[in-house]
Amino acid sequence: MRKISIFTIWLLINTTTFAQRTLRGEQEIISPEIHGNNTVTFRLNAPQATGVEITGDFLPEPEMQTPTGGNDAQGVAELIKHDNGVWEYTTPAPLSPELYSYTFTVDGVRVIDPANVYAIRNENKIYSIFIIGGSHADLYKANNVPHGTVSRRWYNSPSLNMDRRITIYTPAGYEQSKEEYPVFYLLHGAGGDEDSWTTFGRASHILDNLIAQGKAQPMIVVMTNGNSGQQSAPGESANGMYKPSFTDYLRMDGEFEKSFPDVVHFIENNYRVKTDKANRAIAGLSMGGFHSLHISKQYPDLFDYVGLFSAVVNPREDMTSEVYQNTDEKLKVQFAQNPKIYYIAIGATDFLFDANVAFRKRLDENKYPYVYYENGGGHIWKNWRIYLAEFAQMLFK
């Protein structure tokens, strides 16, 4: 047989390809470049562009937080063009530890950073991301610790009369263990889906790290799709690759809340889990907080831990589902059963802040105990990751 080293040819071809790419400049750009002092330089090779801006959540934010999923209210800065055609922006000060997201706007067109392969969809937009390590942001990294398993599977919901996609985190060691585990049901916000908490939310990384540090109990985390009319995240059902819009999701008709025992039933029949109230938690962000509030009072025997992260607390007036009626009576029943932790967290500039003040007053007036966590910032993923990490450490102890 001829010994043609086609593989050598392959490598040669590739070398040529890379050289061409480098001539085009595409490959030599490093962006974002995180410097030793945690300032960050963003670069875009765009000799023909007339203007490049960066929009990011590390730039000064507008005061009003818009509530569409945590990534809209971002500041803007201009990149400066250098003689070589590369545009640059360097943050004037070091960035504090965080997972940040951003996009470029090139001659008016909003795009992700072509030099950064780390990009996540949030609702109907894709963002480039990067992490400045340190303190709480180290929880968001894939570290050298035992890793749990993240499964995308499907369950049947008889109440909603459909098969539905669900994301399940089982902690490292679950498969080999004979132990039964507690379960934490973690719900997304409006515009989100069963993928949100493991993408922008970094839930699997947060749990891997907290469990490895001994700060959280090993637990199963169940991330549902909270849009009652939807089987799955966009693109993963027979609806095909449609263009999602925020309003598609706004169907807060009480049906998801009513169907929630289907989820619990599925988990408790398919996983090696503890099945008592003391070993079930539920929490969610924004609309998911709303869901958690209403599910936990609708089914007061189910959850000993309830977390409302930047929660919508009041139903809109046209939401007439039975689930949203007689709230005072239902809360009375729920709190009579002494949930171990009822946790409320919100940022001081969140547009839902006043509504949460009013809701806490309602709890105070009835002497219902709760844990309250308030920080800065608004209705954003930065806060939801922090609340998740705080809340997860309180569970099942």
Add this chain to the structure above:
Amino acid sequence: MRKISIFTIWLLINTTTFAQRTLRGEQEIISPEIHGNNTVTFRLNAPQATGVEITGDFLPEPEMQTPTGGNDAQGVAELIKHDNGVWEYTTPAPLSPELYSYTFTVDGVRVIDPANVYAIRNENKIYSIFIIGGSHADLYKANNVPHGTVSRRWYNSPSLNMDRRITIYTPAGYEQSKEEYPVFYLLHGAGGDEDSWTTFGRASHILDNLIAQGKAQPMIVVMTNGNSGQQSAPGESANGMYKPSFTDYLRMDGEFEKSFPDVVHFIENNYRVKTDKANRAIAGLSMGGFHSLHISKQYPDLFDYVGLFSAVVNPREDMTSEVYQNTDEKLKVQFAQNPKIYYIAIGATDFLFDANVAFRKRLDENKYPYVYYENGGGHIWKNWRIYLAEFAQMLFK
């Protein structure tokens, strides 16, 4: 308690936000728009841009196929600017059924389509995708069929002395069944990782659909990371969110092949599977075909089904691992055990075509039986999805 309908305010805010977005034009663009006759219109709102091109694998391809992962050799067309600032390109003819990928180039900057949320990383680039349904491309869609589970988990490889990330597809019904399942090990190419076959490769959708149609046996599909120096896909290990480059991956030192029994051991100790040669298959694309060739002859007792998809067949001359030595003798041992199917598939314009001709000649000379599938096209994902669907239907019957 005051009945503030903060939710109404929320919706109002959102309406305003959408109106603003619409004024900016970002939200009103539909792209890609697949027309009834399967022509497709692509649109980009870019009033300030001076030139917009589309690069896609549905456009006439250059003759030479570059081998860097299946998405480089794409044709280019220009979008035309309309008075409203929206650029458009409509394919001159209907597109045949396929999953297609593309990018825009806006004033020299390569970007994904901002109006299309369906985007996939391949190596170190992100591409927008869409599907034209019909015939084989219906296998790539999420259809209304029972869905398997896709898990990202970690296994320990004593041979490579590291924990490694792995993707595992278990078919619909696996969790409830008491049956033992056959296992198909499916390997990626150079530049890929354990995510490749479920993203660009659509492996979970292809298997869901073939199994639902009764065309493939229910089987477990195990998708490894074939880069022996790497724990996981970029961003999922303690190496952080580094910028991947194609050459990072090229470490064909025989170590992955030698370590493969670690994977088999992990699967057979953690899943309800059949553990005989007749119930194990291995296949891979390009470098993964090379791995499959060498693993299957290195461990001739393991696999009754071997698939080489556009495979690299010869080691580079400086690859001196014991794994790549004495190929003729090892093939003799392997074929003496009568593997049920040895499958070779390649496209007529693949840069590896001649090497595969030579390899088949080597098999012919020794009267080693194999199944050969040749089609048009080159070293591209289009072909690898087709080969997967072909090969999966032959397995375990």
